[in-house]
Amino acid sequence: AQRVTQPEKLLSVFKGAPVELKCNYSYSGSPELFWYVQYSRQRLQLLLRHISRESIKGFTADLNKGETSFHLKKPFAQEEDSAMYYCAIPLYSGAGSYQLTFGKGTKLSVIP
Amino acid sequence: EAGVTQSPTHLIKTRGQQATLRCSPISGHTSVYWYQQALGLGLQFLLWYDEGEERNRGNFPPRFSGRQFPNYSSELNVNALELEDSALYLCASSLEEGAGQPQHFGDGTRLSIL
Numbered sequence: 001a002q003r004v005t006q007p008e009k010l011l012s013v014f015k016g017a018p019v020e021l022k023c024n025y026s027y028s029g030s031p032e033l034f035w036y037v038q039y040s041r042q043r044l045q046l047l048l049r050h051i052s053r054e055s056i057k058g059f060t061a062d063l064n065k066g067e068t069s070f071h072l073k074k075p076f077a078q079e080e081d082s083a084m085y086y087c088a089i090p091l092y093s094g095a096g097s098y099q100l101t102f103g104k105g106t107k108l109s110v111i112p
Numbered sequence: 113e114a115g116v117t118q119s120p121t122h123l124i125k126t127r128g129q130q131a132t133l134r135c136s137p138i139s140g141h142t143s144v145y146w147y148q149q150a151l152g153l154g155l156q157f158l159l160w161y162d163e164g165e166e167r168n169r170g171n172f173p174p175r176f177s178g179r180q181f182p183n184y185s186s187e188l189n190v191n192a193l194e195l196e197d198s199a200l201y202l203c204a205s206s207l208e209e210g211a212g213q214p215q216h217f218g219d220g221t222r223l224s225i226l
Contacts, residue, residue, distance in 0.1 A: 032212040034214065043115070043217050043218060043219050044204075044217040045216075045217065046214045046215070046216070049214060086154070086155065093168055093170075097167065097168045098210070099168055100145075100157070101157065102147075102154055102155040103154065104153070105154055
């Protein structure tokens with residue numbers, strides 16, 4: 001079955017340490033992939049998308065088709081990075097339609 | 113630009129009642145999506161509307177329904193409310209249709225069933 005998986009519910013790192021938020025997917029095509037972020041008391045917002053290949057707030061994400069992963073990385077974590085992070089991928093939902101499917105999210109906590 | 117707006121912020125109902133949630137997309141956006149965010153379950157896709165038509169629905173019973181108006185705003189209706197319908201309901205909009213388009217989210221409506 002097609003799915004997107006974020007294996008870690010919670011990830012705690014110290015300020016200044018590298019961060020890697022994992023996202024794995026099962027999909028046979030070449031998907032468009034997204035990372036969304038929700039900071040405390042703010043709405044869910046797009047962080048970055050694979051197709052744009054840009055770095056937002058120091059975060060990057062590389063698509064690894066061999067491992068079917070789209071991990072989110074940042075070399076030096078900041079306290080303001082503490083948030084809930086969701087990986088999202090359009091998955092086939094039948095009748096020729098695709099639907100953006102979210103992982104269950106990883107809560108990143110950056111320890112000062 | 114004004115973001116996606118949802119109303120009401122909170123809604124309290126009892127079992128068996130009906131609830132109506134409203135969403136106004138970003139100006140110029142034609143696609144509206146509804147999600148349910150229940151505790152521990154992440155975001156579950158509910159419905160997708162584009163140009164006034166339902167384009168896709170998630171794995172939810174028929175008592176979850178909605179519509180999109182000519183001005184692209186949308187309503188989500190939930191009939192015969194059950195306790196497990198208690199959740200945050202998020203609306204999102206996108207400039208173009210298609211699952212590969214970035215979605216912009218509202219703050220949500222928290223629905224509580226007593």
